[in-house]
Amino acid sequence: MNDPLLEIRNLQIDGESDEIWHEIIKGIDLHLDRGEVLGLIGESGAGKSTLGLAAMNFCRPGCRIREGSIRFDDQELTEQSELTLRKLRGVRIAYVAQSAAASFNPAHQLIDQFSEIPVVHGVKSRREAEKDAKDLYGRVLLPDPDGIGYRYPHQVSGGQLQRAMTAMALSCRPDLIIFDEPTTALDVTTQIEVLTTIRDIVREFNTAAIYISHDLAVVAQMADRIMVLRYGELVEEATTREMMSSPKMEYTKSLWAVRSFKKEAETVASAMSPVVKVDNVTAGYGSEDILKEVSFEIHRGQTVAIVGESGSGKSTAARVITGLLPPRLGDIQLNGKILPKSFKARNKEQLRHVQMIYQMADTALNPRQRIRNIIGRPLSFYLGLTGKQKEARIRELLSLIELEPDLYIDRFPDELSGGQKQRVSIARALAAEPEFIICDEVTSALDQLVAEGILRLLDRLQREFNLAYMFITHDLATVKAIADNVVVMLQGKIVEQGSKTEIFSPPHHDYTELLLSSVPEMDPDWLNELIAHREKHGVMSSTSIS
């Protein structure tokens, strides 16, 4: 029992990007006891997934293990034949992928994909496997355990798929399960449910697990021990509580510090008419309405956060305001004047004043245009700047977003990091000298530190230019950080809206309550307490309200 289940020594993995190999795991040691749950955290590019997969001696195409040893239950995996490894995978080591939706084969029923593991590996007969599957479906709290297996992946919701995948991982009762960001793709409220399931099931079967995530708070709930990775190196390792209470390394501390940013004073709605007024708007595609009678205002220098889970219609609201989706009823006002419903009918001035920043900076910038042109275009298009003037202004904007002009002005987007790209798209929006900017999940694709930076930048710019922001997000932490007013949306309707303080201080609307409580906190016991609390006051779920 004392000998570790998994022991990795000085593991070095190379990755290839355009025909050049470079190290992405730089000599990491890792050990894991039976029944232990190890958390791996780090930002994107830290090599978490690569390391996780390496535990089964599996490398994605374009990666290769250069050196090191991987001992699993006293077998040296690096020396095993493909066959033995295959016999190991799925049976003794299982994997739960980030996106269950993509990782289930659309062509087969869930239960087929479940039972093929034990059947192919000769562990169980088909009948036993199916029986077991239904049993496990029950244990991971899937609705209708006996029937759901016969559905196809696309017929099942994301959260349920994630559970089904967890069940699948257990099909051969493995000694080790690797969870690769299993909840990242889910809404907070769903995330809670899945987290609980995973934790309980792991405990129940006393399976060892490696839990990979970029979200400290989540890992804190799941792991006994945590390893912090950065650029393929181990930064710090400690038991969860230890690391919570007293992180040693600077980097680790900075991770903790993320949520420290708070906007100074809340800007109160100025008396003058709002920059943007969404007036009782109903909109949607085809016959169904995605937005139902939505109204809110955004004033100068003010940030209104639109909060909601996927499908709540927050992005649709943005599309309506920009004119991409003409509303069916109601209208949009800019400085008291009604805007034409479709952007096609709006004039340059109106277009100029409504700018947008997108979630995916990679797709928001034309990869074939240099930064100069990306930022320069609005200048010449709206403000008719040319030559020296334009050049000067571009550089000015670059310095505004804290990018060294000489260094970046001639680059192509793919020569920038995610955060820098996001900054450039901010600059592009600024270049139009708008009164109003829509920020659509601008930070959710970024690592926490980078996101932090972006938030600060946005805040500074707001104060400098007295901008009005509409901040669309599902992450309440961000809301707490930057919002003045909050609009909570659920299934196309506004459940509650008001100033940040109002919203974040009880009494809450049920749904807001659910949302707030679902945000993981930096406390290993948070989940337990939450569950306990909820059991006391009757379970709630996003679906049970509306």
Next chain:
Amino acid sequence: MKKSKIEQIIHQDIILKQALSDPRVTRRDFLAFTGAMGMTATMGGALWSNRALAATPKRGGHMVSGLNDANTGDSLDCGLFNATYMICISRAFRDSLVNVGQDNSMEPALAESWEASPDAKIWRFNIRQGVEFHNGKSLTTDDVVASINKHRGEDSTSYAKGVFSGISDVRVDGNTVIVELADGNADCPALFTDYHFNIMPSKDGVAESLSSAGTGPYLLKEYNPGVKTVLERNPNTWHPDGGALADSHEVLAILDDTARQSALISGSVDVINRPALKGIARLKNVKGVNIVDVASNLAFTHPMRMDVTPFDNMDFRTALKLSTPRQEFIDKVLFGYGAIGNDQPLGPGFGSYDASLNVEYDLDKAKHHLKKSGHEGVTIDLSASNTSYGGAMDAAQLFQQHWAKIGVNTNIVQEPQDGYWNNVWNVKPFCTCYWGARPVEDMILSIAYLSSSPWNDTVIKNARVDELVVAARGELDAAKRKAMYQEVQHIISKEGGTIIPAFGTDVAATRDTIGVGEQIGGGWEMDGGHYLKRWWNA
């Protein structure tokens, strides 16, 4: 001319559009006047060059041949025949009144005999008795009349309408069919050797042109236009000797030269027509393959308008004639398959062909004549186009090089293919041209060399020629006619305005298992279209 039109249709697939629109033939007055188009030469033919194989004819066996000149649109309607494939087929399962023998004599076919009135205006054809069509119907004089009338009258769709337009009346007298001509023509029986003219069963005076029933030595077993035809010996034929040698035939349509040739070499077929002249030298050397070539009367002409300087000067014309490389023309342009022409309009296929003529290639004489003409160092334009005949451009370049040697600079004008016959021929002072085979001397001479003819493309105005041609037309005495025609040849060769370096040759190729006669009928390729009956499995 027919030939090269077919080349156009078959090889150039569908650029018919710009295929020669030749006024010489599209104008009906011309047709009425000569009745020429595509009618097979009833005379001509030549000794088969390749004597090695002269064997005695043998009956029996199966013969597979591959012919080009076929089309999926081919029809049994003999009025619409215009290509070798159908001609050979119909010659095999149908009969005519008169046939052209391999020795080019007039052979009686369904007409046992015939005689003419002294003025050659009224002709009596005695129809063979007891002949049965393949469908059992027995041959009557009405069938003959109907078959003739198919090519006459306003609403006739026959291609050979012109050929028979000289006939003013056809009537029956017992077993005799009486044909009355508008004006005397000694060559009347020749009309009935035309490949358009088949005897078909008739119903109430109308010939059934699409019927597969003929009187010929073969039965039409399978007929798939543009693909293949299967023929089998007709057990109950009127021909005393069965009229044919091979027992059965499979005639494939093979349009692609290469395919046809490989088929022969690989032995898939026994006979092909028109082996591509380009590799013919090599084909000759292939073991088991024989080349069969027969002189035809297709003339490659280069008319100079004799009313335009310098062509109005006889010495100048002679100079050009003397410095024209005739053999090289045959070698390079005709790949060796042609007969030297000595600027006389009548080819070796004609009985009256004058072999004594000989225009030597002699630069000194040529220089001398040029000097006399006083046109030394002159520059002339030669209008040419491959439309006029395949290889005309190359010929022009060839002449250019040789004429330069005597001090005549030739400027070759490549004329557009479209409307060559409207805008260039018979308009430009000097151009490339050709005249298709004609059945009888009179036709060719009357069209192109009578001073009165609109198609006198050399603008020759020679009283003696005019006189001779007209006289010969009505002359029944063969010897006299021959003499007249030979004189004409002499005059035109010497004084005329056209350079005729060569006459064409029909070429076929066979496996050496195939026997062909000592002598082969000319006029049309493939033994005058009769090869299916005449050639044999040795």
Next chain:
Amino acid sequence: MNKILLMILQRFGLGLLTLFVVSIIIFVGVEFLPGDIAEALLGQGASPENVAALRHELGLDRPAHTRYIDWWAGVLQGDLGTSLANRRDIAELITFRLSNTLFLALTAAAISVPLALLFGILAALYRNSLYDRSVNVVTLGAVSAPEFLTAYVLILYFSVKLGWFPSLSNIDQDTSFIDKLHQVALPAITLMGVILAYMMRMVRASIINLLASAYIEMAHLKGMPKFRVIVKHALPNAWAPIANIIAISLAYLVVGVVVVEVVFIYPGLGQLMVDSVSNRDIPVVQACSMIFAGTYILLNLTADIVSICTNPRLLHPK
């Protein structure tokens, strides 16, 4: 299920519409062709009233639109009419040709489709291996050579030199199946050269595409054998693209083989249509183009149906 039926019907209707438009285009096109069948048949020797007479006989003197309508009337009663050129029944004229064309196409397909799938999948599996690279080069070579080159070379070696196969495909209704196979050997090989390569590359591409997807990685992580991963996990999702590839290739085999027909004297539909165009034999041209267009549409339709019927999202709606 009804949704699927609806989609299929919709596609089908669209196909019919296309067919109709094609018929108009072709008809008008042939109408535009300089000269008409009368002139084409009679050649330049024709006298004006010759032509007029023939035109009348063929009913070409009626206005175009009436002829077009009559043609449809005939077709709807299953009567394709008779060839203007040789007055033969088009139906019989075409059945022979069509059966040949199809026979050739199917022979070529029967060999090349399985091979293409096999090679393609292998190449995808062992991508960038020596096998993959060499197959890649070879196939590219095959597609690069003009058909007539392949054809002639084949004839030279297998027909003229070795005498294994005939250089021309002399087949008719009563040729035995085996004999037919022997006859079409060379044309079939020539065609295979082209489509085999093409299909193989497409298959490879689409499989590789699939292999990149997350659920394939998952299958590997579940310890599934390589073969099973391909057959059970990749293939079921590959049918749609593969069906498309096959459809395109078959369409090519049916409509794109004029050159091969010319070289091997194969009595197929293409040759018939080309000749008929040159003869201005409108009804035949119409019939052929209808068949060609029909085949093309039908094949695409089938491909659509396959991809619809193998798409679980459509097959098992929520």
Next chain:
Amino acid sequence: MSSNDISPPKAQVNRPRRTRLQNAFREILKAPITAKFGMLVILTYGFIAIFAPFLTPYSETEIVGPEFDVWGNEFILGTDGLGRDMLTRLLFGARNTVGIAFITTLLAFVIGGIMGLLSAIYTGWFDQVASRVVDVLMAIPQLIFALMLLTIFGTSIPILIIVIATLDATRIFRVTRAVSLNVVVLDYFEAARLRGERIFWLCIREILPNITAPLLAEFGLRFCFVFLMIAALSFLGLGIQPPTADWGSMVRENAVLITYGDITPILPAIAIAILTLGVNFLVDWFLHKSSGLKDGH
């Protein structure tokens, strides 16, 4: 996500900046041998096509020797059926055949490309109409349709080019439309539209630069196709008319010799094959480059 894992943002930031030219050059150096072969072939052909007249003492049509002269010093590849120098014909053939094929493809791309772009942007009736029309055109066998049109309008080279280009445009329309649709859904395109950009800018600056790779690849494929198509047409006697030297008709003219095992007539066909092969190799590499999936990951 794997790509993220592989190279941390730092690495990207510090990668020295390169001009497109440098990038292209670097790519070429890294290209696989096949692709290099392809480029070599294309360059050679291009060179020959342009400088044909200076590479040979004879002219395209002049008769310089005996017919079917064997290979030798004077006529390196011998002469054809009329005693024209084979090598000369080959060189000029490059100019004619390749040149015409190239122009045709170019024209086809202008037509098909523009239509494709437009219907990608104006999804709606325009797209509908365009797509249906293309469906119809594609339903008619191309070679036969070409034969028909060529019959109608004659076989002059301009006609040839226009006809084939129009027919080929249908395929290009589809490709362009497909790849453009991928771009149109991206945020930067939406941003440009929201900025109020005109259609021209949208096409030229936002879409085109991002679909050049696939289009170039398609161009290669299409070129080969057109090239073979013209060869086939010439072979059928409807393509480029003699005496112009054209590889397709050259093969046809001398094909009869093939049966005697004489490879001279096949040379043009081989020339065709080599070029097509070269282009295909290049295209292959291009597709490999442009397709995001680097053969799998």
